Amino acid sequence: MSHNQPVYTDNDPQSELVTLNLGPTHPATHGVFQNVLQMDGERIVSGVSTIGYIHRAFEKIAEHRPFYQITPLTDRLNYCSSPINNMGWHMTVEKLLNIQIPKRVDYLRVIIMELSRIADHIICNTIIAQDTGATTTFLYLFQYREHIYEIFEEICGARLTTNIGRIGGLERDFNEVAFAKINKFLKEFPAALREFESLLNRNRIFIDRTKGVAEVTADTALSYSWTGPLLRATGIDYDVRVSEPYSSYQDFDFEIPVGTSGDIFDRYLVRNEEMWQSVRIIEQALEKIKSEPKGVFHADVPDFYLPGKEQVYNNMEALIYHFKIVMGEIDAPKAEVYHAVEGGNGELGFYLINDGGRSPYRLHFRRPSFINYQMYAKMSEGMLLSDAIINMSSMNIIAGELDA
Amino acid sequence: MAKATNTELVDLLGEKFGEQLFDVSEPYGLLTFSTTKDKVIDVLSFLKENGRINFNFLTDITAVHYPEKEQIAVVYHLHSMVSGIRVRLKVFLNERDPKIASATVLWNGANWMERETYDFFGVKFEGHPDLRRILNVDEMTVHPMLKQYPLEDPNRVDKKDEFFGR
Numbered sequence: 053m054s055h056n057q058p059v060y061t062d063n064d065p066q067s068e069l070v071t072l073n074l075g076p077t078h079p080a081t082h083g084v085f086q087n088v089l090q091m092d093g094e095r096i097v098s099g100v101s102t103i104g105y106i107h108r109a110f111e112k113i114a115e116h117r118p119f120y121q122i123t124p125l126t127d128r129l130n131y132c133s134s135p136i137n138n139m140g141w142h143m144t145v146e147k148l149l150n151i152q153i154p155k156r157v158d159y160l161r162v163i164i165m166e167l168s169r170i171a172d173h174i175i176c177n178t179i180i181a182q183d184t185g186a187t188t189t190f191l192y193l194f195q196y197r198e199h200i201y202e203i204f205e206e207i208c209g210a211r212l213t214t215n216i217g218r219i220g221g222l223e224r225d226f227n228e229v230a231f232a233k234i235n236k237f238l239k240e241f242p243a244a245l246r247e248f249e250s251l252l253n254r255n256r257i258f259i260d261r262t263k264g265v266a267e268v269t270a271d272t273a274l275s276y277s278w279t280g281p282l283l284r285a286t287g288i289d290y291d292v293r294v295s296e297p298y299s300s301y302q303d304f305d306f307e308i309p310v311g312t313s314g315d316i317f318d319r320y321l322v323r324n325e326e327m328w329q330s331v332r333i334i335e336q337a338l339e340k341i342k343s344e345p346k347g348v349f350h351a352d353v354p355d356f357y358l359p360g361k362e363q364v365y366n367n368m369e370a371l372i373y374h375f376k377i378v379m380g381e382i383d384a385p386k387a388e389v390y391h392a393v394e395g396g397n398g399e400l401g402f403y404l405i406n407d408g409g410r411s412p413y414r415l416h417f418r419r420p421s422f423i424n425y426q427m428y429a430k431m432s433e434g435m436l437l438s439d440a441i442i443n444m445s446s447m448n449i450i451a452g453e454l455d456a
Numbered sequence: 457m458a459k460a461t462n463t464e465l466v467d468l469l470g471e472k473f474g475e476q477l478f479d480v481s482e483p484y485g486l487l488t489f490s491t492t493k494d495k496v497i498d499v500l501s502f503l504k505e506n507g508r509i510n511f512n513f514l515t516d517i518t519a520v521h522y523p524e525k526e527q528i529a530v531v532y533h534l535h536s537m538v539s540g541i542r543v544r545l546k547v548f549l550n551e552r553d554p555k556i557a558s559a560t561v562l563w564n565g566a567n568w569m570e571r572e573t574y575d576f577f578g579v580k581f582e583g584h585p586d587l588r589r590i591l592n593v594d595e596m597t598v599h600p601m602l603k604q605y606p607l608e609d610p611n612r613v614d615k616k617d618e619f620f621g622r
Contacts, residue, residue, distance in 0.1 A: 104591035109607075111576070112600060116607045147484060277514050277565030290537050389484050390533060390544065392515075401516060403533070416518040418533075423516075426568040455591060 069097060072437075076105050080441045082179060083451035087429060094436050099429040103422075107455040114415040118380025119145050119219060120358070122415065127213035129419060130453040132175050133168035133396040135204065135216045140393035143298055144402040145219050145356070148389045153351050156344035157221040158300035159337045163234065164207065164216065165299070165393075166330040166337075170241075171200045172396030173281075173323040173330075176448035180320055181252055183445045184261040193248045199237050206230040220357040221350025231338075238335060245327055252320070259317060266431055266443040268314035276427045279420050280398025282447060285322045286314035292394040303340065304333050316446040355382045380410035397421050397448055421453035462487040465509060465543070472502060479546070488544040496530075496547050497557045503534055503543065504562055511536045511543065517559065517569035519577040521551065523603045528554045528577055549579065551602075558584040576601035 075086035084105040090097040110125045117125070126137035139161050146153065174197045182190040201211040206229050208216040217223065226234075252258045268278075270286040283290055291308045293301040309325035311318030350357050358377055363370035376382055386408045392401040401418030424447055432440040462482055469477055469489070477499070479490040491499050503511040515533040522529065525548075532545040547556060558581035559566040570581040571590040578599035581587055589596065598605060 104593075107591040109600065112607055272564075274512060275564045277563065277569075288537070295537070295540055387483050388488075390486055390542070399515070401533070403516065403518065403531070405520060414520045416516070418516040422568065422572075423565060426565065 068092060074437075074440075076102075080183065081444060083449065084455075085444065085449065085451065087432070089432070089437070089440075091437065094438070096432045096435050096437060096440055099432045099440075101425065101429045103425070104455050106451055110456045111415060111417065115411055115413070117411050118378065119356075119384075119412075120378055120380075122412075123217075124213065124215050126417075127215055128452050129417060129456060130172070130395055130397065130400070130421065130450045131212055132450055133172040134212065134214045135164045135168045136393060136395050137400065138214060138216050139165060139299070140391065140395070140400050141402055142217050142219050143393065144389060144391040144404050145384075146351075147391050148384055148387060148404060148406060149219075149353070149356065151220055151351050151353050151356075153221065153299070154344075154348050155300060155303075156341055156348045157350060159341050159344065160222060160226060160349065161217070161299050162301065162304070162337045163334050164204070166333045167200050167203060167234075167237075169396055170327050170330050171197045172448070173327050176396075176446070177248075177320055177323050179445045179448075180262070180316065180442055181258065183442045184258055186252065186255075186258065189248055189251050192251075193244060196237070196241050196244055199233070199241075203230060203233045203237065206233055218350060218357050220353040223350075223358070225347060225349040234334070234338070238331060238338075242328075242331060245324070245331075249324060253324075261439075261442065262316040262320060262446075264313070265316050265439045266314075266435070266446070268427075268431070270314070272427075273314060277423050278398070278427070280395070280424070281319055281322045281326065282314070282424055283398065284308065285311035285318040287312050292392050292399050296392065298391070298393060304336050306333050306336075316442055319446045383408060392418070395420055397450065397453065398424060417456055419453045419456055421449045422456070425449045425454055462541070465541070468506070468509065469499075469502075473499060486542055486544055488546065490546045490548060493547050493549060493556045496545070497559070497561065499545065500532065500534075500559055500562055503545075509536055510538045513537055514559065514563040514565050514569075515542065517566060517573055519573045519579055519601075521577060521601065521603045523551070526551045528579060530554075530556055530573065530579055532559070554579040555582055556580075557582050558587075560584055575599070578602070 070091045072089045072091045074089055075081050076084050086102040087099050089099045114122050114125060123138050123141055126141045127134040129137050174193055178190040178193050204214055205211050207226060208214050268286050270288050273283050273286040287310050289308045289310050294308060306329045309322050311322050356377060359370040359374055364374045384406050386406055388405040390401060390403045392399045398420030400420055403416040404412050405414040407413040431443060465487060466480060476495050477489050477491055481488050503509060511534040513535040515535045518531050520529045520531060527548045528551050530547045533542060535542050549556060556579060558570055568590060570584055571588060573579050574581060574587050575589040575592050576599055
């Protein structure tokens with residue numbers, strides 16, 4: 053038996069170590085995570101992560117589905133910020149097809165993606181606080197996630213698994229109500245976030261629980277292929293939005309916050325600052341949209357952009373096109389493409405190989421949660437169990453993205 | 457530091473490895489090349505440690521199955537954060553005996569990526585410290601991403617390509 057296999061005790065009363073099955077369903081782990089831990093009192097001696105409890109074979113399914121039927125699969129990766137996944141996938145296909153996207157569409161997408169980033173970070177940061185015992189902050193800020201979902205509802209009709217957008221743009225323009233809701237959110241959210249920070253940033257109990265816990269050096273983080281807020285908390289300013297701008301992120305003025313020690317407190321601060329930067333980006337995007345031609349919400353790609361429903365129901369040609377697009381009957385170039393976007397947890401990559409068939413020959417998701425999580429068991433060695441719990445919360449591992 | 461270009465990179469690698477790198481192409485600006493399985497660790501460590509190019513970051517490892525060619529391609533995506541470019545390295549293995557050296561000697565992060573590739577394609581990474589299945593159950597006897605395993609009931613005819621003119 054290799055030392056990495058889960059170790060179960062033989063219930064020897066003389067044994068000093070106790071095996072603790074943390075998960076798969078444990079109230080403190082917020083998802084389906086199993087870690088088999090060897091405990092010496094409250095301290096973890098060693099651990100083994102067992103994953104795959106909600107593996108749904110998305111990569112295999114994607115080999116048998118046309119492009120539009122893959123979008124709902126991406127919803128279910130990181131379901132806390134599914135619009136980023138949807139748009140990342142659509143942008144991958146657009147890259148394959150060399151589609152030029154109008155600026156206004158890019159900006160509308162940026163608004164949606166930054167709202168989802170805020171929603172994602174709200175979940176993570178409030179959960180860290182919740183797991184350290186601060187329920188107030190959780191209840192207080194979490195209602196703004198609800199407001200973001202109301203905006204999504206206005207834009208695409210769905211809340212959690214959004215299936216938002218189309219290849220070439222969005223399925224419909226933002227309506228007045230959506231803009232009103234975004235403006236209302238931008239007006240109210242900063243005050244709430246400021247209050248959230250004032251409850252935690254200088255809170256002695258919170259700092260004692262998080263500062264210096266689970267410190268990670270930049271070298272270790274790079275060696276483990278960490279990306280996203282976790283990597284930035286160690287002091288490396290890598291962000292896909294800046295290093296390889298997509299969807300016109302180069303037009304925006306924003307900063308990439310970095311930490312120094314990579315501990316839980318730094319991760320919390322990095323995520324908080326990213327929410328401020330996201331607010332800044334959304335404000336700029338709303339301003340930029342005003343100078344773009346009104347009513348443009350998709351590129352002119354009739355071969356891949358689905359015709360509107362009113363046309364499909366009343367017009368034979370639109371019906372045929374709709375059918376052909378949904379069934380993947382329109383040829384795409386035979387090529388391979390890698391496209392990365394900055395998801396809530398880090399670099400979300402799509403590696404697509406197209407061989408001219410109805411569905412991809414191969415589609416691989418580079419899932420940040422999967423890659424970030426592999427250090428977890430190793431990090432936990434020597435840690436107190438209660439610290440390991442908040443360490444997991446601060447890594448923001450989403451089970452759907454972990455297991456694909 | 458200015459962004460290194462793909463041409464510079466090709467020159468540098470050609471100088472060092474010559475004939476051992478082949479199939480060089482640049483789909484969508486991402487430099488792609490292949491090497492043999494004996495050379496893979498040499499190439500990866502050169503890419504990682506050469507001060508001028510410095511591909512310090514392993515983005516991803518995955519595989520692709522080509523049943524007609526009886527091959528499995530292991531695909532590495534590397535990223536140089538300093539010079540801001542990516543490369544893709546492919547190694548084609550015989551599907552009957554897919555064995556390749558493990559990249560865990562260079563990056564700790566390769567561990568789970570290789571376990572995932574082993575789980576789904578059966579590629580054996582030699583020198584891997586803990587090559588077990590990761591997402592599928594341990595009792596599974598096949599490697600499900602290989603093309604010979606159908607997704608759905610193979611007797612189902614309503615989704616056959618010939619009904620759609622292909």
